Each structure stands twice: as structure tokens, then as C-alpha cells.
Amino acid sequence: MSALAARGVQVRFGAARAVDGVDLEIGSGEIVALVGESGCGKSSLARALLGLVRPSQGTVDCDDRPLDYRRLKEFRRHVQLVLQDPSGSLNPRHTVYEAVAEGLRIHKVPGDERELVAAALSKAGLRPPERFFLRYPHELSGGQLQRVVIAGALVLEPDVLVADEPVSSLDASVRGEILALLLRLRTELGLSLLVVTHDLGLAWNIADRVAVMYLGRIVETGDTAEVLTAPRHPYTKALLSVVPEIARQEPIVLKGETPDPSRIPAGCRFRPRCPAYAAGLPADLADRCEKETLPVLPADRGHHAACVLP
Amino acid sequence: MSLLELRDLSVTYAGDVPAVRGVSLGVAPGEVLGVAGESGCGKSTISNAVLRLLPKSARVGGSVLLDGEDVYEMSFGRLRAVRWATASIVFQGALHSLNAVQTIGRQIAEPILLHEPKTSRKAADLRVGELLEQVGLPARRAKDYPHQLSGGQRQRVMIALALACKPRLLIADEPTTALDVMVQAQVLQLLTGLVKDLGLALVLISHDLSVLGTTCDRVAVMYAGKVVEEGPASVVFDDSRHPYSGALAGAFPRVGDPRFRYAPAGLAGDPPYPGDLPPGCSFHPRCPVAFDRCVSEEVELLDLGAGRRAACLRAGEGS
Numbered sequence: 172m173s174a175l176a177a178r179g180v181q182v183r184f185g186a187a188r189a190v191d192g193v194d195l196e197i198g199s200g201e202i203v204a205l206v207g208e209s210g211c212g213k214s215s216l217a218r219a220l221l222g223l224v225r226p227s228q229g230t231v232d233c234d235d236r237p238l239d240y241r242r243l244k245e246f247r248r249h250v251q252l253v254l255q256d257p258s259g260s261l262n263p264r265h266t267v268y269e270a271v272a273e274g275l276r277i278h279k280v281p282g283d284e285r286e287l288v289a290a291a292l293s294k295a296g297l298r299p300p301e302r303f304f305l306r307y308p309h310e311l312s313g314g315q316l317q318r319v320v321i322a323g324a325l326v327l328e329p330d331v332l333v334a335d336e337p338v339s340s341l342d343a344s345v346r347g348e349i350l351a352l353l354l355r356l357r358t359e360l361g362l363s364l365l366v367v368t369h370d371l372g373l374a375w376n377i378a379d380r381v382a383v384m385y386l387g388r389i390v391e392t393g394d395t396a397e398v399l400t401a402p403r404h405p406y407t408k409a410l411l412s413v414v415p416e417i418a419r420q421e422p423i424v425l426k427g428e429t430p431d432p433s434r435i436p437a438g439c440r441f442r443p444r445c446p447a448y449a450a451g452l453p454a455d456l457a458d459r460c461e462k463e464t465l466p467v468l469p470a471d472r473g474h475h476a477a478c479v480l481p
Numbered sequence: 482m483s484l485l486e487l488r489d490l491s492v493t494y495a496g497d498v499p500a501v502r503g504v505s506l507g508v509a510p511g512e513v514l515g516v517a518g519e520s521g522c523g524k525s526t527i528s529n530a531v532l533r534l535l536p537k538s539a540r541v542g543g544s545v546l547l548d549g550e551d552v553y554e555m556s557f558g559r560l561r562a563v564r565w566a567t568a569s570i571v572f573q574g575a576l577h578s579l580n581a582v583q584t585i586g587r588q589i590a591e592p593i594l595l596h597e598p599k600t601s602r603k604a605a606d607l608r609v610g611e612l613l614e615q616v617g618l619p620a621r622r623a624k625d626y627p628h629q630l631s632g633g634q635r636q637r638v639m640i641a642l643a644l645a646c647k648p649r650l651l652i653a654d655e656p657t658t659a660l661d662v663m664v665q666a667q668v669l670q671l672l673t674g675l676v677k678d679l680g681l682a683l684v685l686i687s688h689d690l691s692v693l694g695t696t697c698d699r700v701a702v703m704y705a706g707k708v709v710e711e712g713p714a715s716v717v718f719d720d721s722r723h724p725y726s727g728a729l730a731g732a733f734p735r736v737g738d739p740r741f742r743y744a745p746a747g748l749a750g751d752p753p754y755p756g757d758l759p760p761g762c763s764f765h766p767r768c769p770v771a772f773d774r775c776v777s778e779e780v781e782l783l784d785l786g787a788g789r790r791a792a793c794l795r796a797g798e799g800s
Contacts, residue, residue, distance in 0.1 A: 208663055346732050347746045369661050375741060376741060415694065
């Protein structure tokens, strides 16, 4: 069963196809990493999955039922967002207590507010919670702020968290602690998690499955260990080769940047930057790269790559 | 001989906040020195101290030698000449520090015209074109405004700008932090290429030890205003002797290494506030292997041979 799924989702901004047909499932209790560079459409896909933008095609399914855009408030209790920069996503004039209680008030959650806030803070690792109630964001460190943001999401007892670059603005030594917290939330609360990131190390650290996105499409997906140790798509291979820790292999530095999503090349969309294509392919394969539009990868748990190369 | 040498440099900000506490480092032409550490460890203070860019209220001790000449004894005129022409800095957050309403060509030409007033406009434009090509951008982009460039391209412009007056020392403060991995790889490739081609001395400041480990010749790891470990980049990363550098190295997992799978490594706690440092070794409250002596004894850098130094009582115990 999937907790949250995109089915044939397309998100358009004018002529730009930011997300251009994506099938992605986040299973119950599963951690999926959506990996790609800026401009690849990963944040737009995450926003569609959160109901923040309506896909121009395709549907978002929550618990195997299509998302009802008239009942977004109800949906938001199931799916919560954790943003990238905690100091930017907290109101500097609200105390920690107010920041965490806000969701409860909006959703008119019954029960003892103090208790619920305290429970959420301690789930997020801020213990004892009462000590943090009256603190303001400027009094806390980056790691503590990110925990407050996570507590704000947890207080509504969601089934799914969508975290957009949850550690990229944190100090190195704090990063591991927050990732360990996310892993713990999965084991202790059975949360499902979609992590949007450009950091393959993060995916290796916590994700069960990884989906690599390029120019609006998922180009490779599968079990994290398989995709990251035996990548099949040339784009995944290049991304892996420039991760500094494994740069012992010769880095494949691609030229240029992700192209404009309003001018998606025909055939394989990665072809203009593809090192395998540039190195010269047999005529029949090269021909397929230029002409063949590759199918959208299935959302199942297998290892798939959108590439004509064997 | 070192082009830049810091001798027991210390910087204390107003309110008795010691940001840098006795740092000695050097970098030679053609060499890349990495400085690693987290926010508040003093690494950016060092880059500002080199060119005397600190606020007036900051007290500076020790000395900064640029080509053998003490920066803090230079006249203001001399200092002005040295800035840009001997040493220049690519500041952190440089992506947002370009002037939005001037073409990038004009911004790159500005220091050239200021430092060499006899340069004709035409010669300056020519030089701007060369500089842009040197950083991998077509010369015609000189006519563009910053908003027409991507993040990676703007970072290249910042590097071109820093190279405008042919400095021999370049300090790059977190030059790739806001960039994607692929663009980061492009920028790092550019920087190391410049070191090789122009014989620059490069100081690369970053919180990402893995970036430094693969780009630098030597790395110094800073914690709470002090260098806690220094040595050849690859060994500091692979076989660290200070538990803090070990933790930093572990924070960026090696993809493919089963030890890091489902096991994010971190350090409990937060770096100390420089105005309120713990006694003894300032790392002891977060240190996984601290013992009683660490609480009371301040540890100096110990020479471990093979160009390695570490400030830890247990540094000698390693492999």
C-alpha cells in the first residue's frame, strides 16, 4: 500500500514543464529520496504531492485515493512539510510553544494543548520539552531550530513527512543528528518520508529507495543500495562521480547546467549533456537516443533506468 | 617559501569574544590549503584578518605575513595596493553580492581601473574578456546583468573578479556552498585549474571536509577558534587523529560504504559560543573519547611527524 503517490503527474508553469510525467510511490513506513539538481523539478513534484500546486495532468493519491482538492485541510493532517531553512521558516516573534501549537489551533485538535506540544517536542528530541516552551528562535542553535520545525509537523500526527533539503543549511556535526532523528521517527512512529535533496550521501544515509530526477522526469529509480552502487543511467553515474567522498574515481563533470524546462530536447532529454552519447555510440543506439521518447518509469520497487543503453 | 603565513594569529571581537585563538598556518604558491570548521569556529574571521577587513573594535594579535611583509604594519596606501593585487577574497555568499544594476563586465573592470589608473577603457574591456574566458564563460557575457546568470555562472564571475588584478593569493570562503553537486564540481575544477596554471596559492574555506579532502593539498580543521588538526588532506580525512575531524569526516558519508548505510553519524550538542568557552579542551563536552584530563588541560597542537599536527591528548594513540 502506498501512503502517498504521484500518478502521471505533470506540473506546468506556462510553457515550462517543470514536472513532465512522474509516477512515484511512497510506501507506508518507507523513506524515499528524490534526488536531482536545482531546476530538475524535484521541488515542484514535492509541492504537487503536498497539494500546494495542482498538477496539470495526473493525480496525487493519498492512501490510494485521489486527493480531493476541496478537502485539503484534512489532507494536510496526513501529510506535513519540513522546510529547508529552519531560521527562515519560523516566525522570530513566536516562541517555540506558539510555533508548535499553531497547527493544533488551525486544525482545532481536541485535547490538552500543552501536553500535545510537549509530546511533539520530545519526539523531535527536544527534552525536557518544557525548557523550550518560552524560547525564541534566535536563542536556539540551527539543529534545535530544525527540531522545532519537525515538532511542528509531528504535532498533527501525520502519516507522511515531506522534507525539502532538511539538513542542507545545518552544520556538519549537527546534520547526522537530524538524519538519525528522521530514521527514528520512521521506526518509532511508522512515518513515511519523502526527502527532497541534491545530496546523494543523505540518500545513502537514510533512504530505502531513491528516485533520480532530471528535467522533469525520473530517469532512474530503485533500491538505494542498488542505484547508488550499480547506477545504470549516465546521469546517475555522473552525479555519483562528483560526490567528493568517492571522487577517487575520475569525476565525470558534465558541462553546463540543467536546461530550460520550456525547451525540453526531443528524444532522450539528457542526450545534449550525456557523456555516453558524446563519446560515440553505435548508429542504431545513437538513433534511438535522438528519436525515441522514453516511457515514464513505473512506480514499483524494481530498479529502472530511462536509458536505451543496456 | 610561504606566500601567506599566519603566526600565532588571534582575533578578539568587542565584548571579549575570542574568535581566533592562536592560529599558525602557511600556504605556498601552487598550493591549496583547506580550512574546515563549522559556523562560529573562526574560519571566516581568518580570511578577513588577512586583508585587515575586521571591524575596528576587533583586537588582533600575532602576525599575518604576506610575502614576508606584515600586513598589520603596512601603511594604508600599501595595504590598498596589496588588496586585490597580491591577495583577493571570494567572499561567502558572494552569489548575492554582485551589483544588480551594473553589467558584470563593468564590475570586473572597476578594480582594474582603480588599481591601474593608466589602463584605457578598451584595454580594461579586453582584460575583462580574458578573465571571463579564464573562468569558463564566453567574453560576450560581460554585457550581461547578474540576474541573467545562473548561480554557478555568478560564482565564476566572482572568481574572475577576484583574479582581476592578478593576485598571487586567492582566499575562497565557502565558494560552493549554495551550489549543486555538479556545479560544485565545475567550480572546484576551475579553482584547482587556476592554481596549476597560474601558480596561485589558494586558501579554501569550507564546512565540508569531504570537498576539502579531495581538492586540497593540506587541510587545517578548526574548532572554537583553534586549529585542532592539520596535515595532508587525504590523511586528515581518512585517518584523523582528532575526534572532531573524525566526526566532521563521518558527517559526509561515503556513498557505497556499508558502514554509513542507515547510520548517519553526527555529534551530540552544538559548537560552543566563542564568548563562553568550556575550560580545558574546548571540544571535551562533545567528545566521545574525553577523559578527566581533557576537562582541565588546555591542549596545544602536538607534532605527530609526517607533516601532521593534532591538538588532542589521545592523538598519539591512533593507528
